[in-house]
Amino acid sequence: MKIFRSFNEARNIINPVVTTGSFDGVHIGHKTILNRLRMLAEKYKGESVLITFDPHPRKVLYPDTAGKDLKLINSQEEKLDLLEKAGLDNVIIVEFTREFSKVTSEQFVRDFLHGILHAKVVVAGFNHHFGFNKEGDYKQLWDWQGRYHFEAEEIPEQEVYHETVSSTRIRQAISEGYIQRANAYLDHYYIIKGKPLKYQIEGTDLLTSLVKIPLTEECKILPSPGIYAVSIDSEVGTSKGMTIILGRQDQQSEVLVHIF
Numbered sequence: 426m427k428i429f430r431s432f433n434e435a436r437n438i439i440n441p442v443v444t445t446g447s448f449d450g451v452h453i454g455h456k457t458i459l460n461r462l463r464m465l466a467e468k469y470k471g472e473s474v475l476i477t478f479d480p481h482p483r484k485v486l487y488p489d490t491a492g493k494d495l496k497l498i499n500s501q502e503e504k505l506d507l508l509e510k511a512g513l514d515n516v517i518i519v520e521f522t523r524e525f526s527k528v529t530s531e532q533f534v535r536d537f538l539h540g541i542l543h544a545k546v547v548v549a550g551f552n553h554h555f556g557f558n559k560e561g562d563y564k565q566l567w568d569w570q571g572r573y574h575f576e577a578e579e580i581p582e583q584e585v586y587h588e589t590v591s592s593t594r595i596r597q598a599i600s601e602g603y604i605q606r607a608n609a610y611l612d613h614y615y616i617i618k619g620k621p622l623k624y625q626i627e628g629t630d631l632l633t634s635l636v637k638i639p640l641t642e643e644c645k646i647l648p649s650p651g652i653y654a655v656s657i658d659s660e661v662g663t664s665k666g667m668t669i670i671l672g673r674q675d676q677q678s679e680v681l682v683h684i685f
Contacts, residue, residue: 440472441543444550452610454550454582459511465578483495497644499616499645595607599647651670
């Protein structure tokens, strides 16, 4: 998977089949979109493309309200790993600023999707909105197909437990400790990626790893305090264990993992 940090870097993508969004969690709904991108890219002998944003738009647009305490399902590194596993060809990471947020939906389509990328197909989720004040939607994409020479396609909503899957719903499940429910929404295990510091507890045969979760502006969401069964993937293989989540989210930067 190729990673670009600007639209100009991505000018030479062949017959781009494009979607946009934060894709936090790379959940079952996101995977449905990515699978369709891959199928369309094969059909048109092109490449699949995700345009995503860093930092999360809420952090920029609503720093004192909706974005203030926003915790993300994935770190940037985790999200890129999941996108690559899902078979995505290209990801364009756009720096989201207040200036960029003022780009209208038609400007975004005209200047970036058409003007720079020359998108062959644009795929949107059923409730996707884009552009200034979220004015853009699938209906606009459909109306602009002829003008900007691409095909538009909409992906219907995905449901689990008779509920529409969303990153917000997954964050809620994780924060409340319902990890099995979150995993069903994600269609993969909730993950915490970090570099462990291993040490032996004196007088026991128990190997303990301290996984440091870096405190960044977009802090990763952790489950509610408790003890959870875990699977640990490392260079030497996969092990079983348990993790202990202690204290409040805003006071914790480390996760203690006991490896059996």
